Amino acid sequence: MTEQFSSSEQQARLEMVKLGASFFQRGYATGSAGNLSLLLEDGNLLATPTGSCLGELDGNRLSKVTLEGEWISGDKPSKEIAFHRALYLNNPDCKAVVHLHSHYLTALSCLQGLDSENCIRPFTPYVVMRVGDVPVVPYYKPGDQRLADDLAQLAGKYRAFLLANHGPVVVGKSLREAADNTEELEETARLMFTLGDRAIRYLTDSEVAELRSR
Numbered sequence: 001m002t003e004q005f006s007s008s009e010q011q012a013r014l015e016m017v018k019l020g021a022s023f024f025q026r027g028y029a030t031g032s033a034g035n036l037s038l039l040l041e042d043g044n045l046l047a048t049p050t051g052s053c054l055g056e057l058d059g060n061r062l063s064k065v066t067l068e069g070e071w072i073s074g075d076k077p078s079k080e081i082a083f084h085r086a087l088y089l090n091n092p093d094c095k096a097v098v099h100l101h102s103h104y105l106t107a108l109s110c111l112q113g114l115d116s117e118n119c120i121r122p123f124t125p126y127v128v129m130r131v132g133d134v135p136v137v138p139y140y141k142p143g144d145q146r147l148a149d150d151l152a153q154l155a156g157k158y159r160a161f162l163l164a165n166h167g168p169v170v171v172g173k174s175l176r177e178a179a180d181n182t183e184e185l186e187e188t189a190r191l192m193f194t195l196g197d198r199a200i201r202y203l204t205d206s207e208v209a210e211l212r213s214r
């Protein structure tokens, strides 16, 4: 028997399927890498199942999990559900989470010597306006509880994070916002590699402050 969903939940499921497919079709997600989640109106989380391809999500099989981590329905949730939960539990503005292995941010995450408090020194305004600083979480193997512990500590202060040797995690007030901000960060990382060793005119402290106080 097919489960009946409220219209808002049905809408949320469709949105997740649509954004997953969009990420996949445009090369931001490959294979079965990455995971998405959002906070439903009933207070539970809707998340992508472990091992699923973001390009081929089935809205009826998405995982439903309580904020305490109990698996309610759908396929088995992502192995990263603990870090998704940590972000919702420690940031009241977090309504959705995107984690990808997008090419340029993952390349950035593999560099030595990143500033752990902000791995993207501002050189264009939009990333400052939309995301702000991006701290680096030390490397732990995927699914490790320490990813959740570290993100829980950082959640109240930041909207995006770079998991070392792994990839980005971005929160938003909606799945759309989290997705857009992930793309903005990915394009910024791409610019960093395009610019390479050339001398960049970084935004000055006062230019950054002006963008933040908007």
Ligand SMILES: O=C(O)[C@@H](O)C(=O)COP(=O)(O)O
Pocket: 032, 033, 034, 035, 048, 049, 050, 051, 052, 077, 078, 079, 080, 099, 101, 142, 143
């Ligand atoms: O890198 C990993 O293994 C996970 O972080 C990931 O991206 C996919 O894991 P699942 O969501 O469990 O498929």
Ligand SMILES: [Zn+2]
Pocket: 033, 034, 099, 100, 101, 142, 166, 167
């Ligand atoms: Zn991952």
